[in-house]
Amino acid sequence: MQKSEQLLHYIESLDVGTRISVRQIANSQHVSAGTAYRAVKTAQARGLVATIDRVGTVRTDPRPRSTSAQLTFADLVRVIDGRVLGGSDGLDKPLDKFVIGAMKTSAMGHYISRNSLVIVGNREDAQALALESGAAVLITGGFDTTPEVMARANAAALPIIATSHDTFTVATMINRALSDQAIRRDILTVASLYTPREEASFLQLPATVGDYRSMAKASGHADIPVVSVSGRVVGVATSITVNERKDAAPIDRAMERHPAVVKTGESVATVNHLMQGRGLNLVPVVDDAGLLIGVLTRATVLAQLQETPEPEHLPATIADQLDATLSPVRPLLGGTAAYRVATAPVMTNKFGALNVGVLNGLVTSATSRYLRDNGRQNVLVDNITLSTLRPIQLSARVTIGLKILDLTRHGAAFDIDVTVDDVVAAKALLTCQLLERN
CATH class of the missing domain: 1.10.10.10 (Winged helix-like DNA-binding domain superfamily/Winged helix DNA-binding domain)
Structure with missing residues (x-):
């Protein structure tokens, strides 16, 4: 070796x-x-x-243990651009759910479960309680924590992560990531099905036709990949390619050169199409360097595709929930469109005012709603600049008014007034791209 x-x-x-x-x-x-x-x-x-x-x-694990994708704490760090303060040994643990710690510690314990994530600010007591309950911690607002809390996180292998984002923004990002992972669950890839190299049959040069026949008889597979000394796939030997060859013949003269190969990220539907189109019973699975990491058989692919699980109803994302709070009203004077906002307690900060992150989301949702209602389905927000003039209380009558500054085939710009009881409380300038499907 x-x-x-x-x-x-x-x-x-x-x-x-x-x-x-x-x-x-x-x-x-x-x-x-x-x-x-x-x-x-x-x-x-x-x-x-x-x-x-x-x-x-x-x-890391080179392939998932099952076809259901789960978000790990390491994934979370990338999603929110966070900093790991402690407990890095637990980054591969799955994230089951997240809890916003906006209550007293005496009431928090009921909601915290193992492998969950507690989102808090600079509250060392809540951070310590989360770790004691087997949960990871996400500290918002750019705050750090104490050496004692970091030591607990390291001892328990529970990540403690810091981010500069506010709580609502972080919750939105995590909610979207969890939703995306749920969608990926339905996109079956080679990574979840292939047989790893350690359990697969393959020949390494210099091998002979006799070696092929012995391996084929022992494994029950007629198609066997052939690799070079370095492990790179150079061919596939089959019962057809070795037909009438003597046992002493080199296998590199009795194999299909430049065979079809697949990578772990390819969808099983695509691989099935490839196998059917070319009449393949097996394809080598390779990495980016062309090295053999496993094999995938047609029998495995067909068995998986024959399974028809019940369709899963995905939970609404926070953006979807914000969109549901908007109802169209008669436009304001000189405006293009206006939407009334049904506020809820979860949208407020600890002072009882509408959270700035929520307001950003509402403005974006109102603009997207208007464009969708006018036949522009694919909206990509480029930039939003929001200026708040006064706090918006929960009981206030909030309306978002839109004025078009520019609207072309490929883009749009809006001047937006957020009024509270007919008084302007915030202004925003939003630009976006309008994407067309090919």
Whole structure:
């Protein structure tokens, strides 16, 4: 076995979530830093390790354990552009739900469960309670925490993450990410079905036709990938390609060269189309470097596609919920359109005023609603500048009035007035792109 393969086996033997480094591998395996670096890069290409901002390189699972995608705390860090303050060993844990800690600690315990995420500000008592209950912590507003809380997070392997965003904005981002993950659950990919290299049958050069026949008889598979000394896929041997060949013949003269290969991110529907179109019973699964990481058989694909689970009704996102609070009213004087807002307590901050993040979302939803109602379905907001003139209380009568500054085939600009009891409380300038489907 080559040294590079020995290093890859060493990396595979590490527990998922273990932090690794080039220096650590070089020292423990007695190899040069260059050799260790190349092994880490190969492992990264195979999905065995990943680099996480502000954490480092960690051992990861190259394929999901099931077809249902789950958001992990490491994913969360990327979604909200967060900083990991402690508990980095638990970044691979799944995020089941999130709780906004906007109540006294005496009332919070009932709502916190293990592997949940508690979103709080600079409240060390609430942070400590969350960790004691087995939950991770997300600190909003750009605040840090105390060394004692960080030590608890490290001991419990529960991430404690900081972000500069406010609570509502973070909740919106997480809600959207959870919704996206639920949608991905229906997009079955090769990653969830393929047989990994360690469990698959393959031949390595220099092999012979006799080696193929022995392996085919033992495995029950007639199609067997052929790889080079470095592990790169160079062909596929089949019962047709070896027909009438002598056992001593080299396999590289009795195989299909340049075979079809797939990668882990490709959809199973696409692979099924490929297999049917070319009459393939097996395709090698490769990484970005063309190295064999597993195989996928047509029988496995067909068995999965024959399953017809009940369609899942996805929960409404926060953006959808905000859109539902808008109802059209007669336009304001000189306006183009206007929408009344049905406010709710969850939209307010601790002072009882409408949260600025909520107001941003309402303005965006009102603009998108107007454009959709006028036949422009695909709206991408470029920029929104919001200026608040006075706080908006929960009991106020809030109206969002739109004035068109520019409307073309490809873009639009709006001047927006947010009025409270007919008095302007906020103004916004919003520009967006109008995308057309091909």
